[in-house]
Amino acid sequence: MSQALVLAVDVGGTNIRAAIINASGTILDEKRIQADLSQQDISEHEILSILSQFLLDILQTSEAIQAIGIGFPGFFMQDSGVIAASPNLPKLIHFPLAEKLTHMLGIPVKAQNDALCAAIGEHRFGAGQGKSSLLHITLGTGIGGGLILNHTPYTGETGMAMEFGHICVDYHPNARRCGCGNDGCVEAYASATSIADRYAEKTHIHCNTQEIFQSAMDGEIHAIEILAESGTYLGKAIAEAIKLLDIHTVTISGGVVGAWQFLYPHMLTSLNQHLIPPLKEHIHILPSSLGDHAGILGAASIAFEGIN
Amino acid sequence: MSQALVLAVDVGGTNIRAAIINASGTILDEKRIQADLSQQDISEHEILSILSQFLLDILQTSEAIQAIGIGFPGFFMQDSGVIAASPNLPKLIHFPLAEKLTHMLGIPVKAQNDALCAAIGEHRFGAGQGKSSLLHITLGTGIGGGLILNHTPYTGETGMAMEFGHICVDYHPNARRCGCGNDGCVEAYASATSIADRYAEKTHIHCNTQEIFQSAMDGEIHAIEILAESGTYLGKAIAEAIKLLDIHTVTISGGVVGAWQFLYPHMLTSLNQHLIPPLKEHIHILPSSLGDHAGILGAASIAFEGIN
Known part of the structure; x- marks a missing residue:
């Protein structure tokens, strides 16, 4: 059986990065798209459409990907994957990002605040290990x-x-x-x-x-x-x-x-x-x-x- | 069988208060002694002597007391009951207050930072309930x-x-x-x-x-x-x-x-x-x-x- 892989996503203001990563934290492949998410009037639908299209393309390249994790600039309700609000994207209110994408992509999706993701990464794999x-x-x-x-x-x-x-x-x-x-x-x-x-x-x-x-x-x-x-x-x-x-x-x-x-x-x-x-x-x-x-x-x- | 009671102690700079308290947080009896703990050169031995004498007197008045809890002005190592240091009592370094008193009084003693005790009290019985x-x-x-x-x-x-x-x-x-x-x-x-x-x-x-x-x-x-x-x-x-x-x-x-x-x-x-x-x-x-x-x-x- 091949090793379990995940697709990790970092959503920034001007581009979205995605990487296929194994359990040791090794990045096997990395992709990036330009996407201007800094427009204040971007809707939930548009965000989901941009993300799902980008991620589906990558999912089709590897059957070993078993889950997706997303770091997103917003305030999340604990570890529910629900965005309570996002200062730069005011249309996102109580937006169940992880649940919606799980449904659209047919694979478990987790999501959390981007800075907290950086802390988690640094703690698990980096200087804070x-x-x-x-x-x-x-x-x-x-x-x-x-x-x-x-x-x-x-x-x-x-x-x-x-x-x-x-x-x-x-x-x-x-x-x-x-x-x-x-x-x-x-x-x-x-x-x-x-x-x-x-x-x-x-x-x-x-x-x-x-x-x-x-x-x-x-x-x-x-x-x-x-x-x-x-x-x-x-x-x-x-x-x-x-x-x-x-x-x-x-x-x-x-x-x-x-x-x-x-x-x-x-x-x-x-x-x-x-x-x-x-x-x-x-x-x-x-x-x-x-x-x-x-x-x-x-x-x-x-x-x-x-x-x- | 009579209800379980505890003896709760608040160690201040100029006096020590002790109260017999039931599980609902009702104070059944309260005692106070003057004790000048603000002297910088007070030793571990003196602290133990003052506390054990005061608390033994109270323990003898009620057989229902099953444990002692102490709020003390010092930095505690997690919930070990060990004082790492106390800014106002510099002679107390890595001082196992709870363990020493448990041994001297023959009853389980717990101890924690006084301000954290106030937070715990407010959370369990007060405005933070x-x-x-x-x-x-x-x-x-x-x-x-x-x-x-x-x-x-x-x-x-x-x-x-x-x-x-x-x-x-x-x-x-x-x-x-x-x-x-x-x-x-x-x-x-x-x-x-x-x-x-x-x-x-x-x-x-x-x-x-x-x-x-x-x-x-x-x-x-x-x-x-x-x-x-x-x-x-x-x-x-x-x-x-x-x-x-x-x-x-x-x-x-x-x-x-x-x-x-x-x-x-x-x-x-x-x-x-x-x-x-x-x-x-x-x-x-x-x-x-x-x-x-x-x-x-x-x-x-x-x-x-x-x-x-």
């Missing part, structure tokens, strides 16, 4: 978070736990405005978007974060400063989470991790400054060891749970 | 917190979860210094000590919080302002906890709850200001319904667990 609890931060266009407590993914009462990007790190009246409408959120200082915005404000040069990281590598002082400040703000936000949760291991994935050497020392200094003394021991802040595969490996992990 | 998850805040001389997640007390990896008093609510360079050594902690703004300090700074009148609450009732503007500000800072700190934990119910016990009518409206305004929109629904902030008995009823609850 073997840890009982893990706080995972996704540091990309936005900032998200996922929480593993005593080896179990934690969703909160309405699937909205770990809104890490919206931890307040600046109560000053001139604090930066965040996309959520509040001021001073860590996302407004340390996401890729904010890093590019802050660099442009300082230098009047508009470039993307990869170019800013390269400038920092080249010794450009403004790029180094902006990244140092981002590290400082991240450290503040992580300190708040540790004061509440007493978790020893923090892992970070996402594009901004590419600037780790410029972020990390400042993150650590500010973390130590804001933690209370007995909490300072034992804390490990680690970059993801899975690159941009944390989420898709977490989606594989929940798919395997459905068939075991 | 029936809720799956609960964030409980103790608002007294200091500010502490306890967390119930999915009906289970949450301790963190080293018993230090819910250091709620040290959530930062002010990153301004002139933020108030906290007892922990950091600046801007909510405890430096909203604890009984801080409320009295801030009132004295504003009015040059030194009085205790009860007198300040009375002044506010009498319409004294400075008292009302200080309490309103405390409510605002508490709301900020609660918002941070909810953004991470997505918990719907928050209960608050301790002496400062006496000023609820002056705190609550400002707490709610600032909570709503700092939460992200989808988290604003469903949140209930409630004063404890157990008065100053939340902790001792939680201690009773852990004692009953030991005999059931």
